[in-house]
Amino acid sequence: MVFNRPNRPNRPNRTEPNQSVSNRPVKQINSINREDNRNPEPSPWLNPNSIPHPSTNASFVEYLRWMREPEQDNKDATKVQILQLATQGANYRDRLTQLTKRTKLIATNSFEVKCPWRIRVGGHRGPESILLPAFDALGMPYIPSSTLRGVARTQGIREIMAKDKVKWSEAEDQIAPYFGSLESEERDRAGKVVFLDAYPLPSQSGGLEIDIANNIWQWVGNDLEYSPNPNPFLSLKSPEFLIGLRLVSNCKDNAVLDKVKQWLVAGLESGVGSQVNTGYGQLVTGNKKSPDEFFRVEFGLEGQLIHGYQKFTRWQWNDRRNQWQMRGQAEAEVRPTAFKSMLRYWFRAFALGVLPQEAVQNLEGQLFGAIQPTQQRGWLKVRVLDGKLIQKEPRPNNQGKTDECGEQEGILSLSLSSEVPLDSSKQATIKALAENLTWLMFNLGGIGQGARRPCYSRTSRDRAPWYRGSTFLPDIEDDFWAIASSVKGFQKQFQKRLQNYYQALNQLTQNQLNYNNRRAAARVTRNSWIDAVDCNCQIIICAGESNSNKIHALRILHSPALKVGSGGNLDYDGDLCGKVQRGVKPSPVWVADLGDYQVVTVFGANEDPRKKYITELQNQTEPANFAQIFPLPSSL
Numbered sequence: 001m002v003f004n005r006p007n008r009p010n011r012p013n014r015t016e017p018n019q020s021v022s023n024r025p026v027k028q029i030n031s032i033n034r035e036d037n038r039n040p041e042p043s044p045w046l047n048p049n050s051i052p053h054p055s056t057n058a059s060f061v062e063y064l065r066w067m068r069e070p071e072q073d074n075k076d077a078t079k080v081q082i083l084q085l086a087t088q089g090a091n092y093r094d095r096l097t098q099l100t101k102r103t104k105l106i107a108t109n110s111f112e113v114k115c116p117w118r119i120r121v122g123g124h125r126g127p128e129s130i131l132l133p134a135f136d137a138l139g140m141p142y143i144p145s146s147t148l149r150g151v152a153r154t155q156g157i158r159e160i161m162a163k164d165k166v167k168w169s170e171a172e173d174q175i176a177p178y179f180g181s182l183e184s185e186e187r188d189r190a191g192k193v194v195f196l197d198a199y200p201l202p203s204q205s206g207g208l209e210i211d212i213a214n215n216i217w218q219w220v221g222n223d224l225e226y227s228p229n230p231n232p233f234l235s236l237k238s239p240e241f242l243i244g245l246r247l248v249s250n251c252k253d254n255a256v257l258d259k260v261k262q263w264l265v266a267g268l269e270s271g272v273g274s275q276v277n278t279g280y281g282q283l284v285t286g287n288k289k290s291p292d293e294f295f296r297v298e299f300g301l302e303g304q305l306i307h308g309y310q311k312f313t314r315w316q317w318n319d320r321r322n323q324w325q326m327r328g329q330a331e332a333e334v335r336p337t338a339f340k341s342m343l344r345y346w347f348r349a350f351a352l353g354v355l356p357q358e359a360v361q362n363l364e365g366q367l368f369g370a371i372q373p374t375q376q377r378g379w380l381k382v383r384v385l386d387g388k389l390i391q392k393e394p395r396p397n398n399q400g401k402t403d404e405c406g407e408q409e410g411i412l413s414l415s416l417s418s419e420v421p422l423d424s425s426k427q428a429t430i431k432a433l434a435e436n437l438t439w440l441m442f443n444l445g446g447i448g449q450g451a452r453r454p455c456y457s458r459t460s461r462d463r464a465p466w467y468r469g470s471t472f473l474p475d476i477e478d479d480f481w482a483i484a485s486s487v488k489g490f491q492k493q494f495q496k497r498l499q500n501y502y503q504a505l506n507q508l509t510q511n512q513l514n515y516n517n518r519r520a521a522a523r524v525t526r527n528s529w530i531d532a533v534d535c536n537c538q539i540i541i542c543a544g545e546s547n548s549n550k551i552h553a554l555r556i557l558h559s560p561a562l563k564v565g566s567g568g569n570l571d572y573d574g575d576l577c578g579k580v581q582r583g584v585k586p587s588p589v590w591v592a593d594l595g596d597y598q599v600v601t602v603f604g605a606n607e608d609p610r611k612k613y614i615t616e617l618q619n620q621t622e623p624a625n626f627a628q629i630f631p632l633p634s635s636l
Contacts, residue, residue: 002477215229277369
């Protein structure tokens with residue numbers, strides 16, 4: 001990939017590798033070193049006065065036996081701490097060596113598969129409702145033989161249905177000679193292939209790592225609620241498994257074994273376990289392209305990166321709150337879940353401008369999956385291939401000022417899931433909607449923690465983080481990224497993409513959507529709006545002068561004229577830039593840096609302070625460098 005980076009002043013050179021160095025204020029350091037009457041440091045153990053010392057051969061289940069009482073203070077942080085101890089302290093290599101050796105001895109046909117990202121098989125509910133992976137009697141993570149059999153059987157049924165144009169029940173009758181059926185003739189009542197439990201290839205942890213789920217946006221009835229809720233659990237990251245098969249003792253037909261293996265390999269490539277539409281569970285035998293993929297695009301990302309869980313580093317006493325607080329470090333990881341969530345977000349935002357909330361909620365569930373109000377797997381499958389951390393984010397101490405900003409890269413892959421309707425015209429519509437939505441997503445903002453701002457330097461400040469925001473880095477050799485070099489040219493290009501998106505949405509819903517006559521998704525006030533591209537939203541493209549570290553649109557957004565307070569106590573307006581104090585509120589303004597110009601999305605733009613920002617932006621921009629992308633002109 002050859003990336004095209006926007007010009008950004010004051011980009012420092014890297015001087016030494018990143019290290020985890022704390023950045024504690026002097027007041028807090030003095031507090032920690034001072035003897036006082038504070039409570040003892042929180043412990044993850046049930047009895048902190050008698051801390052267990054599990055053997056390195058003990059499974060992660062052993063750690064959970066000694067987990068602290070559920071209602072203890074700092075219970076969420078101690079949950080992370082003990083999961084971290086369980087994954088870092090174990091050594092499963094010897095046990096996994098024995099198990100994989102046993103599989104090779106029993107199986108007559110064995111092969112290895114690799115998971116490109118993560119896999120979640122099982123769903124045991126452990127202490128504190130921690131979602132645990134499937135594990136055997138000794139606590140080793142594995143894929144049960146029953147799961148493998150189900151994957152192969154389901155894949156066989158689907159292939160027969162597609163080939164012979166028959167119903168599920170008829171396809172079941174055709175695979176009975178392979179998997180058995182009580183309703184078949186006596187010779188086909190028992191299956192002819194034995195599936196063995198699949199264990200990870202020998203490694204210290206077997207791939208076991210902490211994972212996180214964070215459902216930020218939730219539908220409450222027909223209303224949207226913003227409520228981050230990080231929930232750590234365990235999954236397997238990039239494991240390799242040994243799969244073993246053999247014929248039953250009274251069957252000598254190797255053609256049966258070969259056919260079942262073919263179905264199993266294809267089924268594993270589609271995904272096994274939970275969340276297969278969100279990048280989990282794919283198991284492949286090589287580097288071949290997924291047969292169900294219809295779109296892929298290479299990407300780079302710089303600034304605040306995509307993160308997984310907050311790694312526990314230490315406890316720190318807070319004098320002001322009179323309590324212990326966990327000090328953590330975000331673990332950078334290229335997560336397909338982040339891309340699926342962002343596609344879902346922009347789909348919802350655009351759909352809310354032309355459809356009622358109930359219709360948007362139902363269609364969102366069909367496309368991306370849902371639990372409420374109806375459980376659905378979803379039609380779109382989102383994966384990231386070859387996701388890499390290229391450059392760690394700067395260290396949080398003063399030496400981090402000389403570090404380069406963080407970078408990640410990978411390949412975004414979109415596929416249709418097995419739940420998609422068989423109608424070829426409907427499939428084509430879904431693909432068109434997804435491709436245009438992906439283009440809009442990449443050109444409207446970033447992804448991850450700093451998605452609503454482009455990457456900008458804060459090295460002029462005296463405290464980290466030294467970079468904020470998130471900027472996609474286009475691969476200049478990919479036609480997907482080709483954008484016009486002028487403001488007016490991009491205006492037409494963007495509007496055409498948006499029109500194509502609305503046309504696909506129109507075909508998908510079979511409604512006559514009038515995207516030139518948008519509805520109001522909600523009533524807008526100074527401190528209340530909804531993230532919807534509706535009649536209260538504006539999308540603008542502009543270019544202008546930057547200051548030492550902020551591009552034109554961001555410089556104006558953060559200018560003193562738009563801050564609140566008086567004298568020397570000016571601060572960002574929470575109803576314009578978002579806030580985290582006294583209730584989290586995401587910013588209603590998105591700014592994307594496309595190099596020669598910026599794309600600015602403003603929700604609730606008809607009320608101050610958002611209205612005032614647009615006025616300031618237009619007044620400080622040359623007319624030739626300012627254009628409205630949305631609302632669309634009636635001539636389109």
